Amino acid sequence: MKNEKLHISVWLAAGILLAGTTGGCTKRSLSQRPSDGPLKIEFVWPGETAAAKAVPTGAQVLLYGSDGSLFRTVQCSAEGHECRVPADTYTxxxxxxxxxxxxxxxxxxxxDCCVVAADDPDNENAVRHVDNVYCIGEERVEVKPGNTATTVTLYPQDVVKRIRFSIDPDYIDDIESLGLGMTGVVP
Known part of the structure; x- marks a missing residue:
């Protein structure tokens, strides 16, 4: 009889403990929810085809907030970049x-951001030969608060164009013709 009471007491105590742990409340504050979210940017470079140049070794990412101002500049690998940013709509x-x-x-x-030819330090009012420039932009990239990543895949393109033209110097008597080769970056 005494042994049965001990078993009933043990089972009753275990039942009360189990009910307390499973039926108890968990307090969670809304302030624990993140106000930022993950942003994942992936790149697909045109160098993956045989006709294209080599794939770039890295990238510069410029991230602008919804107000149009620069939020962050990041140097990253050619594969892409991941970061947490405040919830907003980005460019x-x-x-x-x-x-x-x-x-x-x-x-x-x-x-206003653009890529321009670097000045030639050896020649005043001259720019250096530009090559191997790939770029792209994406607007309205919405990052929501939480832990679900916003993923953006960008396809940068070669933006260097070559233009060849001849200048006819009719206004100069001593020059019969003048050839000019020009390379540069276009929008």
Whole structure:
């Protein structure tokens, strides 16, 4: 009889403990929810085809907030970049980091940002030969708060164009003709 009471007491105590742990409340504050979200940017470079140049070695990502101002500039690998950012709608601009003789200019606003030829330090009022410039942009990239990643796949394109033209110097008597070769970056 005494043994039965002990078993009933043990089972009753175990039942009360089990009911308390499974039926108890868990307090969760809404402030624990993130106000930012993950952003994953992937690149597909045109160098994957036999006719294209080699795939770039890295990229510069310019991330602009919904107000149009520069939020962050990141140097990353040629595969892409992942980060957490405040929930917002972003504009993403990408240019390869191994470009030749070209620099990003007016980065403060995504509307004014452009890639320009670098100045030639040996020749005043001259620019250097530009080559291997790949870039792309994407607007309205919405990052929501939480832990579900917003994924963007970008396809940068070669933006260097070559133009050849001849100048007819009719206004100069001593020059019969003049040839000029020009390379540069186009929008």
């Amino acid at each position: 993403v601009l990408v240019v390869n980091s191994d470009r030749s003789n070209a620099v990003c200019d007016q980065e403060e606003s995504h509307r």
